[in-house]
Amino acid sequence: MKNKIFLYLFVFAALLALYQFVSASNLHKALNSDIDNLKGQVQSLKDSLQESQLKILDIQYFSLENNDDALAYYEHLNLEDPVRYIEDKLLETNEKKGNNPLVPYDGMEGDFKINKIKVLNHKWILTDFSDGKYWGDLVLKYELKDDLSVDFTLVDHLLYTRSN
Missing domain, CATH: 1.20.5 (Single alpha-helices involved in coiled-coils or other helix-helix interfaces)
Incomplete structure (x- = not known):
């Protein structure tokens, strides 16, 4: 068992x-x-x-931040962030009452103001502007001077039309 x-x-x-x-x-x-x-x-x-x-x-290829040759133009100015400085100066143009003076159109639903900014190099800027309903693009030429003033010149512009 x-x-x-x-x-x-x-x-x-x-x-x-x-x-x-x-x-x-x-x-x-x-x-x-x-x-x-x-x-x-x-x-x-x-x-x-x-x-x-x-x-x-x-x-990022077309941007001032990644273009050492273009940044060399601003070495003598001792700016920590030249792109931010230029963008701030451009946005200051929005502070005027009415349309932004760089936008060659009258706002239809409000005042045209610059919204987005792309600093391409040491000479050119692309921007977007809008009045809340209508929008467009600007190509600007700029010059950052030794006294840290910035001159903006309109090169070309485009206003998008709505198709209903």
Whole structure:
């Protein structure tokens, strides 16, 4: 009788060990599959991040911040951030009552004011203007003088029309 009990215990232990082995093997396969899936997602995210960084570099190509040759024109002025300074001076033109003097149009729904500014280099600026409903773009030429005054000259302009 003792031999049968030991035989049953041995068979039970062997079945339990076999179950554990198969279960661990299946778990191992599932985890490896998940790891491979996550590696693929990580690689996809890295590729997407690299593509986004290239787009950002492409967008920043025409900007004063990334143009050392153009920034060299302002080294003697000891400005910490020439772009911010020029943008602030341009936004000061919005403070006058009525339309911004650089915008060659009369506002239809309000006064035309400059909204967005892109300083391209040491000579040119692109801006966006709007009265709340109508909008347009300006190309400006500017000159930052040694006394830190800035002269703005309108080069070209565009007013978008709405088609109803």
